[in-house]
Amino acid sequence: MQSPFLRCEPRVAHAVSRVPVPARPGIDAQRSTDFPHRVRRLTGRLGASPPCLAPVKPLAPIRQDWQGWSFLQRKDAMKAMTPLEELRHSASHVLAAAVLRLYPEAKLDIGPPTENGFYYDFDLEHKFTQEDLEKIEATMREVIKENQRFERIETSREEAEKLIRERGQEAYKLGRLEDIPEGDTVSFYRNGEFVDLCAGTHVNYTKKIKAFKLLSVAGAYHRGDEKNKQLQRIYGTAFPTKQELEDYLERLEEARKRDHRKLGRELKLFHIDEAVGQGLILWTPAGAILRQELQTFIASELRKQGYEQVFTPHIGKLGLYRTSGHFPYYKESQFSPIVDHEALESLAHEGCSCAELSNRLDEGKIDGYLLKPMNCPMHIKIFDSQPRSYRDLPVRLAEFGTVYRWEQSGELNGMTRVRGFTQDDAHLFCTEDQLGAEIQGCLELVKTVFTTLGMKDYRVRVGLRDPDSSKYTGEPALWDRAEAALREAVKTLGVDYAEEPGEAAFYGPKIDFVVKDVIGREWQLGTVQVDYNLPRRFGLSYVGADNKDHVPVIIHRAPFGSMERFTGVLIEHFAGNFPVWLAPEQVRLLPITDDQLPFAEELERTLKAAGIRCAIDRHSDKFGAKVRRAELDKIPHMFVLGKKEVETGKITLRSRVNKAAEGQHSVDEAVALLTEQIRNRTLPDGFSG
RNA sequence: GCCCUUGUAGCUCAGUCGGUAGAGCGCGUCCUUGGUAAGGACGAGGUCGGCGGUUCAAAUCCGCUCGAGGGCUCCA
Numbered sequence: 001m002q003s004p005f006l007r008c009e010p011r012v013a014h015a016v017s018r019v020p021v022p023a024r025p026g027i028d029a030q031r032s033t034d035f036p037h038r039v040r041r042l043t044g045r046l047g048a049s050p051p052c053l054a055p056v057k058p059l060a061p062i063r064q065d066w067q068g069w070s071f072l073q074r075k076d077a078m079k080a081m082t083p084l085e086e087l088r089h090s091a092s093h094v095l096a097a098a099v100l101r102l103y104p105e106a107k108l109d110i111g112p113p114t115e116n117g118f119y120y121d122f123d124l125e126h127k128f129t130q131e132d133l134e135k136i137e138a139t140m141r142e143v144i145k146e147n148q149r150f151e152r153i154e155t156s157r158e159e160a161e162k163l164i165r166e167r168g169q170e171a172y173k174l175g176r177l178e179d180i181p182e183g184d185t186v187s188f189y190r191n192g193e194f195v196d197l198c199a200g201t202h203v204n205y206t207k208k209i210k211a212f213k214l215l216s217v218a219g220a221y222h223r224g225d226e227k228n229k230q231l232q233r234i235y236g237t238a239f240p241t242k243q244e245l246e247d248y249l250e251r252l253e254e255a256r257k258r259d260h261r262k263l264g265r266e267l268k269l270f271h272i273d274e275a276v277g278q279g280l281i282l283w284t285p286a287g288a289i290l291r292q293e294l295q296t297f298i299a300s301e302l303r304k305q306g307y308e309q310v311f312t313p314h315i316g317k318l319g320l321y322r323t324s325g326h327f328p329y330y331k332e333s334q335f336s337p338i339v340d341h342e343a344l345e346s347l348a349h350e351g352c353s354c355a356e357l358s359n360r361l362d363e364g365k366i367d368g369y370l371l372k373p374m375n376c377p378m379h380i381k382i383f384d385s386q387p388r389s390y391r392d393l394p395v396r397l398a399e400f401g402t403v404y405r406w407e408q409s410g411e412l413n414g415m416t417r418v419r420g421f422t423q424d425d426a427h428l429f430c431t432e433d434q435l436g437a438e439i440q441g442c443l444e445l446v447k448t449v450f451t452t453l454g455m456k457d458y459r460v461r462v463g464l465r466d467p468d469s470s471k472y473t474g475e476p477a478l479w480d481r482a483e484a485a486l487r488e489a490v491k492t493l494g495v496d497y498a499e500e501p502g503e504a505a506f507y508g509p510k511i512d513f514v515v516k517d518v519i520g521r522e523w524q525l526g527t528v529q530v531d532y533n534l535p536r537r538f539g540l541s542y543v544g545a546d547n548k549d550h551v552p553v554i555i556h557r558a559p560f561g562s563m564e565r566f567t568g569v570l571i572e573h574f575a576g577n578f579p580v581w582l583a584p585e586q587v588r589l590l591p592i593t594d595d596q597l598p599f600a601e602e603l604e605r606t607l608k609a610a611g612i613r614c615a616i617d618r619h620s621d622k623f624g625a626k627v628r629r630a631e632l633d634k635i636p637h638m639f640v641l642g643k644k645e646v647e648t649g650k651i652t653l654r655s656r657v658n659k660a661a662e663g664q665h666s667v668d669e670a671v672a673l674l675t676e677q678i679r680n681r682t683l684p685d686g687f688s689g
Numbered sequence: 690g691c692c693c694u695u696g697u698a699g700c701u702c703a704g705u706c707g708g709u710a711g712a713g714c715g716c717g718u719c720c721u722u723g724g725u726a727a728g729g730a731c732g733a734g735g736u737c738g739g740c741g742g743u744u745c746a747a748a749u750c751c752g753c754u755c756g757a758g759g760g761c762u763c764c765a
Binding site: 219632 | 760
C-alpha cells in the first residue's frame, strides 16, 4: 500500500519479517525524488472540529457576539476562515442539513471547506447516486430559501456530549469532540433544525449561499485511515455569485480539454494498453520525439556541468537491494522478485509454498533478482568499482534509468502515476566541503529546465528534519551543514520556497519541486536530496588529502523526476501546443492543389536535410480543411504552397499562434527562422506559463 | 487495495418495454484542384471488454472477472 520509497520507517517490516531493521533502510533517494508521487492535498486539513448535527431540539445558550472569540488557540492552529471558506463551510452545513432531511438516519462526520469547494462525509447505508445529488441540491435550496440564521453555541464538554447523543450523532462526533484539546471552548453551530459540532466560522444567513453545486460522491475513509470505515463523501463547490460559479465550472471544463490523457490520445503521444499492463507507458513515435528532445536537452546541460553518462541494467540481485535497505522493507511497492528456474524447480520438489518462498526471499535464504525500483545502488557500484581519491570528486553519474514500482491500481493515472518510469537520475558523490556547491549546481539545473519550458507555477519545498525526532541517520552536525547548504542554495534560486521541518528524508534533507496538474492535483517533479545513509551502508570511501579514508556524501537528484510524469505535466502545461523544438511535427506543408506537390516534396527534402521535422498534407481537401487539420494537430508552423509560391520560390508562413499569414519568406529564410527557434528553444508566442 | 461511476467501430457517442447494432468524425476509393478552421459520393471497419447464467431470443437482465474515470489511503 504505500510507496515506501521515501519513507524511512520500516513500517512495512512487520508484515513479514522481524529481521532487525537495517539502520534505516535505504533509500534512495530516489524516492522522493524520484518519484513521482502525488503530494498530499491540502484539503481537509482544517483540523477543527467538524460539524455535526442532529434533529431539532431547543438549544442551549446562544452566543451571538462571538466576534472576540479566538480561533487560533487550538494547538493545530485552526485558522480563522476567509470569507470564501466561510461561505463554503456554511454550504457544507446546509448540505448536511439537507441530507438529514432526506435521510434522517445518516451519521455525520465532518464537512470542511477545501481549496476549490467543500465536502461532507456521511455514513449511510443508502448509496448516493447522481439523482440523489440533484434531490439533495433541491433540498439545499429549500434550506437556503428559509434563510436560516447561523448561530454559534458554546457549551461545556458534558453538554456537548449530551447534545450529540440526543441527536443520535455519537458515531463520529463524539470522537471529534474528544479531539478538541482540553481547555479549548467547545462550540456548535445551528441553522434551522440543524446543529453541528463546529469551531466555525460561518456566514450569518443561509441566503448568503447564492451559488453552489454538488459535484460528486466518493468513498473516503473516516479520518483518512483505511482501517476505518469508508464513508461517503459528497463534494460540492460554492461561490459568492452565480457568475463566479459558472466561470469556475467553465474553467474546469477547459482544464479537462488539456488533460494529458486526452491530448495524449488525440496527438498520438502515448498509449497504454491493457494487454501490456496497467501503468506501463508505450511511447508512440510522436511522443518518443518529445521525450528524445527533452533527454537531449537535459543531457547537454549535464555535460556542461561535468556529469558522466552511465547505463545500468533493469534488474539486479536481491542482495544489492538488501544492502541498500529496499528489500524486503519496501517490497510491497516493488514487483515480486524473479527467481531462476533451477531454484524454483528444486523448491517445487520439496513442496515449498508461496508463503514459504516469500519468507525465504525475505530472509535471504534464496536469492533472486529484482526489477530495479531505483538506480542508486547500481550507480554506487560504479563509483565503488575503483579506488577514489578526493581529487576525483565530485563524481557525477547520470542515467536515464528506468525503474519499476508496484503502485496501487487505484493510484495509477495516465503518465503521471505509473508502474514503470524513467528517471533523469544522477548521483553525485562528493566531499562534505563540496556539498554546497554541488547542491547549487543541481538547483541551477532545475531552474534552467523550468525556465526553458516556461514553467513558473511551481512551488519549492525544503524538507528539513524534525528537531524532535531521532529517526534520522547521520550526525546532527552534518545535518546542520547540509540544511544550511540547501537553504543557502535555494536562496540563490530567486523563487519562493517553504521550509518544512519534518519533511526531510530520514537519510538527509531535500528540496522538491512540486507542480499542479489541470485538475489542481499536485505532483512532485524534480528533487535534490542529500544522503548520508547509503554511502555507509555500501561502505563507500575515498582517500582524502590526509591519506585517510573518508565517507563521501551522495546527492540524488532528478530535475524532471521521471520522463513519464514530466511529459504528462508538460502536455498539460502547453495544452499540446509545444514549442517548436519539442513539437513532434514542426512544419506542415500545405500545397493548395496537387499541382504544388512536387514543390512540396522538394521543400520537404530541404527541410529534412536541415533537421526540421515536417510532413506534407496530401489530402485532396480544400485548402481550408488542410489548415484546420494542421491547427487541430497543433503544428507550430504551416507553409502555404500555391501557384504564387511555386513561381516566386517563396513560401507563405502561417504559424499556430498568429493565425494570419505571416508573409512570404524564401526557403532559406524560413529554414533559418525555424532553426533559430529550435536552437533557442523558443517558447510559443504569447505563451505564459 | 477500498467506495462510487463506467466499458457499443480508431475517436466521441446513440441504441426505447430483451428480438443477433447506428451516427458523426477519422480511414479507403472516386469525383472535385479549391488560397488560411470542414467540398461531394460511395465504401471498409464492431462476436456491443471478457467468462458464465436466466431466456425461444441478451449490447440490453443476473453473477464473476478485467480495464478505465473520480475519490480515499500512502508516498521519510
